[in-house]
Amino acid sequence: MTKTKNTALKHTGAFWMFVLPSLLLFTFFFMIPLFLSIWFSFTNYDGWKTMDFVGLKNYITALTNADFYKTLGRTLLYTICNLPFKVAIPLLLATLVTSKSLKCTTLVRTLVYIPVLFSALVAGITINWMFGQEYGLINFLLQGIGIQPLQWSLNPTLATIVISVASNWVSAGYYMLMYIGGIKNISPDLYEAASVDGASKVQAFFGITVPLLMPTTFIVLLLTTVSSLKEYALVQGISLGGPGTSTTYIVQYIYDQGFNQYKYGYASALGILVSLVFIIIAVVQFKATKGGEI
């Protein structure tokens, strides 16, 4: 009996030894900021001297502010338009680099993955170098062949496209790796059987690869949705949210309220509201895709 008790205690100790570091990090970097944010959202905290309890005022202000809804709507639209590309491009790249007919697969994988290593601001500067309206490479090339330069910084649609291209560029390599892992787990027997049955490669892709990658696609979908909803640093590096407010997304809006206008309490309330919206989106996605179950 005592021996069993000792073993149980040892197991419990080992359990806490493994869990404690993560638990501490989680507490300090997630739970405490979360509770602080919730507390700030009920105050008029200005970052230093003022912190009076204001009840639900910040929430009411946010929920009656047209700019908040406009920015949230813009963010959702950007995310929805971006999602197909964020899923399809990595999937196609993964299919390409796992194909036996492609040479130098390691080199190609490395080249596709390199942008993932860039910080978002470096990526923004690089994209600016290419898509800059005045001194950008693309406009230089267009002018070289007699085409009028495009107004990347003045046309809201073009500005959004540039951010979208940049976002796909920096994230494709990461999701490609996830898909490669998924593809490697698919039994080659299935492809052989399909081939014997006369299925073409395209039919095998849509009939075998895509359905069997559903769990991976679910994760990619969830992660890309969240990252697109949170798009911030790339926007700062490329368009600063302009022209006007046409590329100002919700995180930039919250940042501006908090760190530029020093309304930390209001920004916290916005953050809580937006988190709730994002959670609802994640749950809906989870339900709609059945958690990626095949």
Added chain:
Amino acid sequence: MKKLIKNTMAGVMAAAMLTSLAACGSSGSGSGSASTTSTGTAETSESAPITGGTLKVTLSEEPGEGDALGNALDTWAAETGNTVEKIIISHDDMRTKFPSMAKNKDLPDLCATTFLHQLYPDEFVDMSTVLDLSMFNENALKLVGKSYTSDTITGVPEQYTTTCIFYNKDAFEAAGIEAPTIEDPWTWDELYENAAILQEKAGVKYGFAADVSRARYDILMYANGGSIVEADGDTFKVTLNSPQNVSTLERFVQANNEVMPKAIWAGGTTDNPVEYFKNGDAAILLSGSWNYNTFSSEITSFDFGVIPSPMGSTCQSAIIGGSALAIPKDAENVELAEQFIQWLYGDDHSNYQDYLQLHKGLSVMNDVSYQPETDKAKEDFAIMQNETNYVTDTFMTDEASSWRTYKDAEYRDALERAVAGEVTAQEALDTFAAELAEASGWEMAY
């Protein structure tokens, strides 16, 4: 039950990802800070009773070879046997980092700042207890040194800058345009007209460019008789959406569509109009006098000069600003910081004269002025110095109201939205005026 747990986990996962964003937000805009230390070697002078101390100074720019303040600090350290620790914090990060330093009881001994001492006057030493302030230019004291909410001088002026207009002499010559003079300045309409001629005849991409700063745009407003507020007994009324201001913004939007790089004021690019001027792509630039030295050393492909600010419907106007040296009351080495300030502005002003010769800017002291080496620089500095006479009463009233303590960045955002075409000039100014009135508690005049 299993499904419920899975759904809850998914929700918590998403919340964790999102909230980690909030935790990361406090890192500021990413410009960060850096710290360097220099140590003096000379023996302590008689006028410097403290030796062996370390003066911690926050600067907003990375000190370079010609950095006047950095050089003055190093010279003082060498003369007095003290040490200087320079902490570089970008201008944009100052407002978030200073409160953090105060909360952590890690304040610098001396701040080179454009606004902290005005925003938080209670946190800084009253400079009238440190120096005889009568040696300073009165406007510099009022606009650069005084706090927003009282008459206390919480910072001694260090740099003094004015809005000014640079022009490309070669482009003017190619377009056959004669530069205006102090005696015969252009009107703003003439500036826009000549900008169009420059685009047409001199082949420049843009006739006119302006820094993305409300302090640049506002000189147009003041020149046309507008203002942000007007005095109303002991309080103020918001006048930002007055008819003359709407008209000024409408004309500015039109100029952006015709002769200016619109993307800059539409807020869609990180490009700096100063670079456009340096590259020869913009022929006229509305910027700050502090650019003069950079232009002198970096512009080699054409000659540049300075022209007086144009006349609006009412007057000419200029906005004066600058940087001050301020001492946090709760700093560890307040006396050491006072010692440095007394050394810099001391009785014979020779140290400030040395500073000014390196800084090559406008003097904040009555009896000291920068002595340019060339005739061209002398002419240009005469024009820039003259600009300081165009500070309007309306600007002084606006500054006295401290309206920027209620709203600031939103004003430029409103102007950008008008230029981008998202809203009309009237809508942009009405919206911001209403926000300012609500935040300040002042009535709207229009």
